[in-house]
Amino acid sequence: MSGRQRTLFQTWGSRVSRSAGAPGCSSGTERPQRPGISKERLPAAAEAAEAQPESDDDVLLVAVCEAERQLSLENGGFCTSAGALWIYPTNCPVRDYQLHIAQTALFCNTLVCLPTGLGKTFIAAVVMYNFYRWYPSGKVVFMAPTKPLVAQQIEACYRVMGIPQSAMAEMTGSTQAFTRKEIWSSKRVLFLTPQVMINDLSRGACPNTEIKCLVIDEAHKALGNYAYCQVVRELVKYTNHFRILALSATPGSDIKAVQQVITNLLIGQIELRSEDSPDILPYSHERRVEKLVVPLGEELAAIQKAYIQILEAFARSLIQRNLLMRKDIPNLTKYQIILARDQFRKNPSPNIAEVQQGKIEGEFALCISLYHGYELLQQMGTRSLYFFLCGIMDGTKGMTRAKNELSRNVDFMKLYNHLECLFAHTRSTSAGGISTVQKGDKEFIYSHPKLKKLEEVVVEHFKSWNAQNTSEKKCDKTRVMIFSSFRDSVQEIAEMLLQHKPVIRAMTFVGHASGKSMKGFTQKEQLEVVKQFRSGDYNTLVSTCVGEEGLDIGEVDLIICFDAQKSPIRLIQRMGRTGRKRQGRIVVILAEGREERTYNQSQSNKRSIYKAISGSRQVLHFYQGSPRMVPDGINPELHRMFITHGDYEPEKPSRNLQRKSSTFSYRNGKK
16 A cells, blocks of 8 residues: 555544444445445455455545544534635625625524515525535525425525535425435435425434524514424424524514514524615615505595494494493404404303303404405405405305394495495406406496505606616616505406506416405416516516515516505515615505504504614523534634635535545545
């Protein structure tokens, strides 16, 4: 044996002897054999060769196997040679905040809160790539809540860091269980939904102790018993030697929710940046937010007054029994009635008979439904209210008792018949989910003054865009995205904008569940709609909440929010659809009164959350057991290497090498 080879052998540890067997060998004296060839099948010449002294190649093979075995046992599988530095790419411009956050996330379980479009996925790709290098036999997992997001993120992570595609795999619920088990054993970087992850953990298909890095997208969902929380709880049963990186555009709707996310995901550090943070200002474009408050108008106010009389008639019985506090009926909310019902269930009055309890439950259910209709009337208009009431009266919602009660109320039937005369013709829908009412059919009825204002804003946007852009800039097409919480409203807005074809080319964008009034989109169809919107086939997208989170919709110049949300998360997610590459504009259209107050309260909550988190050590309780994930002898301030991912060839784990060819190349001083 040459001195060169002995030196290489010795660097792998003096404990390795010539007689040491590879992992999986039946005895310590046997030499490793070629895969698929048993000792019984060796020809006589080969058996004679067994008695000869071991060749240098075979000694090197033994050393590789032993070194790999020791590596998996010591330091949780951490490779000290790879861990001497961490890689940060220069194929994208280096941003200080991304560099700082990535370094923090390597050494501590971190919740990263960045406005949409400022590179959360980029940071995740950097962290994943370094754990992929540091742990040659470990697994790196990226979880996203939906299939379209999973498909989007696997492509983004490959573009950023160039993790070998052969090492990556995508898994969703449609992937069969036995196939997923094979993928877990053969791939090292997995992209999947949390439901798939928890299923594979529970059935033992997922190698739980081999997971070294867990990335959680849309982390603000980690509340209660959501699948994200289940995954973390299940992993902790087997190992605490894994890093968690959580990503979100906003940490939560209030401080209590933020604390839940921190606790459920074992977060030890928050990296929070708002749109006003100094280190992200150079990389973000201005987002101009406009609030437009629209009066209800005489016609809608008259219908609202008639509806309040109906509410009073059905709430009177609960008020007389002191089950519902006597308050101003128009200012009651559906949530307050639900709380009153829960209180009644917990502490029923002993004077109320069991038969009466059933009647009271029915009255609560009817009032909750009617107040939901009241909210629709105020925010969305008379058409959305009509569609909701139709679901009760035609039996679609299965509310037989409510239907009978409402049918006996003269004021209700008078209002219902009036709405039916206005909107009965609009209930027929096309297969694509957009009403067959097109330009030239029956005149469009504006069921809420907000619709007229929305139409003015959209038409003016396209007019001003065409006027400002010269013929040389025709390729710079503009996009508009409109958000509404209810499908019936989405459909109504799309119908209204169809009157302005071909200047405005509108398309609806909804979730997969199908209803009576509108067909849902499968996740494949959702991706196709997004693709067509980005390519310019449509220039206006009218979306429910399915368009708020995660999906890369593309550059949008105008965002219109047709309703107000109590949670600031929803508005932040919506606003993140614009201002990515150029200045963006957000218009929030609000009905005068309750909806305006809801929006103002939401903005106040948002400011208080960010203010509280800025002093988080006094307000929030962080997880203190975040593992270092590196041995004690390694300096946590690792040397950093800036490198373009295309110029760097990551070290392959020795278990994937073809053994004979690898030893031969080392003997000849090649790689």
